[in-house]
Amino acid sequence: MQRSLVFLVLFCFSLLVRADLTIEITQGVDEPTPVAVVPFAWEGAQTLPEDVAQVVSDDLYTSGMFKMMPRDNMLSFPSDRNSLYFRDWRISGSDYIVIGRITEAADNQLSVAFELYDILKEERVLGEVVNASRTSLRAVGHYISDKVFEALTGVRGAFSTKIVYVTAEQPRPSVYRYRLMLADSDGHNPRTILESKEPIMSPAWSRDGSKLAYVSFETGRPSVYVQYLATGKREKVQSFRGINGAPAWSPDGNKLALVLSKDGNPEVYILDLIQRRLNRVTHHFGIDTEPSWSPDGQSLIFTSDRGGQPQIYSIYLPSRDITRLTFEGSYNARGRLTQDGRFLAMVNQSNGSFHIAVQDLKTGRMELLTETFMDESPTIAPNGSIIMYATQEGIRGVLAAVSLDGRVKFRLPSSSGDVREPAWSPFQ
Structure with missing residues (x-):
């Protein structure tokens, strides 16, 4: 959690001018x-x-x-x-x-x-x-x-899908401009979904690709919003005192998993968007955050330091049984599952740096996929072949991607400045 707050501070003071993305291949198959x-x-x-x-x-x-x-x-x-x-x-x-x-x-x-x-x-x-x-x-x-x-x-192509990402610019001292951007998967045709003077974080797609959930600080404190892409209509769905963050859509599109600190400690909750009922999922004095749904909607994976260090856990919702999923390394966070539920992408700390890793949940084997510095926010293509993430290139933030087997790597740098918080759409 502390690292997330540090990242937010760094992000809020980053400099960006534009948000156009272009793909540069850095490694292909042999x-x-x-x-x-x-x-x-x-x-x-x-x-x-x-x-x-x-x-x-x-x-x-x-x-x-x-x-x-x-x-x-x-x-x-x-x-x-x-x-x-x-x-x-x-x-x-x-x-x-x-x-x-x-x-x-x-x-x-x-x-x-x-x-x-x-x-x-x-x-x-x-x-x-x-x-x-x-x-x-x-x-x-x-x-x-x-x-x-x-x-x-033999793998379904994902070139027709979309990505969203967050940018920020500093037009003059002490003035910042944040944008939630939507683009083709190759970075072309970017358009602004939301523009604000305050930070925007954690965009997440609904499973049908028609809506986005995200966190906006436009009222001076974090609130969770849902926006309909076809009409531009948006609504505030959660705004308790303290943390309101990390929204994640359920597979049926009727619920949002959230992180709230309304009861004093960051915990994972589920908000039923139809009945507007809030259900607390985790109960622990540690920090529970970054929820993500399993493909069948029966479980949530989340990051918790309940064992002393941030690791990824799974909670089976019908029984509330909790299982620890990661053990290698002192830090594993921001877990995301492939659509078949077999592979878990995450941020892993190794030798003082943060890299993207993937773990085969069937065998338990974990593999580091990246060698760049300060890798963040993994998001998986809907065909399960590519993991996109945010990383550092010099003093700028850029988007990069790596195949699930680590054989293919490319970057999506902006023409200038920082780009962060990518989220890959489902098939549309």
């Missing part, structure tokens, strides 16, 4: 799969606002699992099976190729057809036609990336 994404054919009169093929190529590249062929090295630009000569592409070293074409459709819509081919087998792996508006072409690119990624890896 032998990435060679893939060519050919520019999609287009014969319309007006230039398209997005290069769909480039979006697909960028997505696949930033996964760290694929080696993309530069367009300058392409001998031709096929857009259908009849113009695709597999021998040429085998010579070029590609294992797979994505081709496509965009045509005008009725009602000012566009028709985007794409195909994925196995070059070595000379077989079509998948193909589909998607209707879209001109303004949704980037989303179509992410959709195609998801389909190609799943076809080649």
